[in-house]
Amino acid sequence: MSNDTNHHTDKHSGDVNYLNFEKGFMSWWMSIDHKRIGLMYLVSMIFFFAIGGLLALVVRTELMKRGQTIIDNDTYNMAFTLHGVIMIFLFIVPGVPATLGNFLLPLMIGAKDVAFPRLNRLSYWVYVFGSFFAFLAIYFKLDTGWTFYSPYSLRNAPAVMSATMAAFVLGFASILTGVNFLVTIHKMRAPGLTWDRLPLFVWATYATALLQVIATPIIGITLLLLFLENAFGIGVFRPDVGGDPVLFQHLFWFYSHPVVYIMILPAMGIVSEIIPVFSRKPIFGYKAIVWASVGIAAISFLVWGHHMFVSGMSDFVRYLFSFLTFFVAVPTAVKVFNWVATIYKGSVEFTSPMLYAMAFVFLFMIAGTTGIHLATLATDAHYHDTYFVVAHFHYTIQGGAVIGLYAGLHFWFPKIFGRMYNEKFAKIAFCLLFIGFNGTFLPQFVLGMMGMPRRYADYSTFSNVDTFEYLHFISTCFSYINALGYSLVLVNLGYGAVKGVKATANPYNSLGLEWQTPSPPPHDNFETIPVVTDWSYGYGEEYSDHDHNGNKKVVAKPA
């Protein structure tokens, strides 16, 4: 990173920046500035995250005691279905790419904006338009589970039709963002920013955009077929007229496994950005992480069958998918080793982003290793559709993607708002969140081993109901702490955004290109497009005698 751009004095942070150069709702709603669109995405997603979270609390409170605790079966089915639909389609799938990706991508590659700013605004409008359909699905009492498995999803036609329309429109917004990011990364990198100098968050966003563009249209056609099935009865998924529900599951999971990588890859990108900054060491194995990211994006299309091991697929295909699923674990393992190796011999500063990043590594290891229980055929026959699976994917999505999003929000907070949040308060909220999260989902692993099936409103007819009730009670109590932790973090960030102490342009003196502009950045990101001469992880290069390509340094290092 050439040092001459660091001479930016802070004269810019006081006056005109992207937050205050225009005022009023229309200036935000009609804005084509990628930073404003990223912020609008962030606000609407936090809103949906809150709704999803409340629904989760309703589900947990119902399961606290045996029998009917607060709501009857129908409302419980609606609650867990809408919890799934809102959390996945409205919060975590647009999740990191739409908020931090939108905000940081042009900054990190030295561009003034994404390739098609108006397409970016259109994708936000399409996202908002899609969320109206989601509210429509709530009105029509959608209770089919977020997977819409037929033939049950053919029973409540209006609800499933509005939910599929919501998912279709939100998928369209996801495709538009994906296309926008791919063209931006291909065409608008700063001069000198070659593919092997690209920051790892940009690589992660690239792999995510690839997945968004390849996988989302397939859920589009699947939901369209389901929509037409409900509307005109085309018989494709109705078994009694010759259709095949397993075909729906195949097409659905062909998208829905790559989508879990759309959720987790950006979070991994964020962690790969944070750990080097706070251990003042270059990322370990940059090329390995790049290949791991793109490799996961490729392998993710081969393994969708492990969601359907007991669904009536043929035996040979079950063996094949189990074999392929094991290879998905390898790139993730490589990444985890690289992160830990990055910390080795560094100078570690325990700020809240670093705590979140290290928590991500720990939680994602639990998520990854429990995935192996579900990939092995013999144990999956027992674990499929039990609370073991619920705990596994909550560790992956909540422990992985959401903790990654929170890590990113904390790390780039000064850049987004130009202010700092209260660090001590952030650490307290982190501890609360960490305890609450683990307390909620570790008992669910045990519930899953004991055979508690998923999506059960009531477990009073089981033989060992007392142990189930005891575990559910623990999980529910910790889920309150978990919810408290999440809301405290948001309160802290919200307060910091408005009243926090003013932040300098580069508080953690990181070498990333996005930190070289004043924070919050001006409307046009950079006055003159910076020229990139080296990769952005050169921490501690001044102490060593060779640069990252391994060749000896020619110029004598200044004393």
Next chain:
Amino acid sequence: MLDWILEIFDFMPVEASSWASRVDYINNVITVISVFCTVAITFVMILFAWKYRRKSENQKTAYITHNATLETIWTIIPTIICFVLFYFGYTVYHEMRNPPVGANEVFVKGQTWYWDFQYANGKKSTGELVVPVGEPVKLIMTSADVLHSFFIPAMRVKEDMYNGNYSYLWFTPTSSGTFDIFCTEYCGTQHSGMTAKLKVVSKEAYNDWLNEKKDPSAEPVLPEVTGKAIYTAKCAACHSLDGSKVVGPSFKGIYSGAKHVLQDGTEVVVDDNYIRNSIANPLSQIVAGYPPVMPAFQLSEDELIGVISYMKTLK
């Protein structure tokens, strides 16, 4: 020491089928590897983080960017572990998916919110699967409407079923007793009520039970008793006895002559053919304020008489 720990953390249900111990063994192998890796890596991470915590502002950090040998090692080892674990899983699962030829067949039909079983000699039973201990049994399963999944935690088996297709699973019960059967594929309102009992009994008891229907000489069973059995198996999931609304109206005091308003506004007093009609085709006589979700049941004549006489006993 390892066994002692595994003993504490053994949450798996009782091992009641021939392969349950092997499945648990594989599960323990994976769990041990996972816990070891997680704890080791987390410990190393925290060790590094603490050992190299920031002491001075521009503390000297090592400029390591990659190490080819280390990286290849930690790519190959997870791949090898993957191969081994896959092979473990494959061998046991291969056995799970190939039933022996002579296994006695039982037909399972999953319908919204209860299980129907039919044995080779035509004997039917609802909500209760009786199998002899030690002999392999093959379940040939289909569903009458939506997706269901037949799950016996103690036997470590699970298989989905859908209308118009037969799926199968088999197991050899090794220890007798009563085990839970769950439906694990979401199927609607009473998905959590769709449970059944698996009774593993000795060979003789199984044969007696199987041929129970065949000998007419047994003294006639009171109709209320068969009615009660049918109620617990098929109706309890949606109709309570204590007046509370589960899905359908409660049976408490159903024959008390009270007037009921139907959905289409007509008033009706509960009598024999009202019950008979609402069992045969329920959607024509749904009581106002209740969802029209009751499926039709094909009950034989004596079962109907049984249900009606049982309802008459309800106060």
Next chain:
Amino acid sequence: MEHTTEWKRLGKGDLPTEDMDTGLGHIVPIDVYNKVFAALVVLTLATVWAATLEVSGTAHIIVAMFIALIKAALVYGCFMHLLFEKKIIWIIVTYPLFILALMILGTTGDASVKRESIPSNVEIEYKKGKGFGVNDEFLQAPDVKEDTAHSTH
């Protein structure tokens, strides 16, 4: 706020960047378009003619798909200027074929290797779904009466 185009795309040298975006689209002579159009029309008639041949069902599919692929290649190559595009566009055109192959292999391939569990000789009144094919390859015991219910309709 008028945007001055600060953006300068620098040349190669020390600052290697990806493909150089110089020059606009390629101009194809009009008679090439007309020839390709004629070829497409001929191929359409050829497809229809091929359908009148007395061959097995699958042969029909193979021939029809082959001709359709040629027509698609013509439209892509000439009408959409794919022949004059850079490598990245070729990658974008070809990878959906792999995804389609994966999907068709996964769904139809799975159904083709599936062994249906077959009901034994007991007369059962379970309703058989229309079009539900029962093949007896799965059954090992020779003495059980075959319950034939091949693809009905």
Next chain:
Amino acid sequence: MSHHETLPAGHYHHLEPEQAYHSAKLAMWIFLATEIHLFGGAFCAFAFFRWRYFDDFNHYAGQLNWQLGALNTLVLLTSSWAMVRGVDAAQKGLNKLCGRWLIVTIILAFVFFGIKAIEYSTKLSHGIYPSTHIFWGLYYTMTGIHALHIAVGIGLIYWLYLLTKKERFSTVYYTPVEVIGLYWHLVDVIWIFLFPLLYLLGGVGAGAHH
């Protein structure tokens, strides 16, 4: 190719004209790939049921009027050819000629709609609805989505026609015409695959298997 032409204001303001052109084409090619995936999912479902109910599909395909299908294919090919001539005219900066070719394309697209309408109405009048058999369900779905794409195409080409009226295209700037041309050719290629799969399935005339 000097840049004497001034860029219309607010148009890819931060991209150089050549870079904007290549970015737009890259974006459209990626979008076309998503369209292929969209139709690919439908083709995959079609292939699945084609394999499972081989004879039924042959039987029902016989009830389709393959002559109208062939005619429709020729109509779409001609409109694709007209579109290419339009793009060629725009590349040469001849706005008036380009406008005329675009009008020809739109007219042919409406002819296609007309033929499709005839087909649909005859089928529906014979009591063949999407719910009669899976073949018909898939037939109506795939041709319906395709017709929707044609309608969107007509709208876009009409917008282009308005731009040629305002003499907006020049030898330096004709990106929208080429990009929408790409979209139109893809819609044509989709029909090239749809026609044999749906209409000539079990063979026609002598070669048919009913």
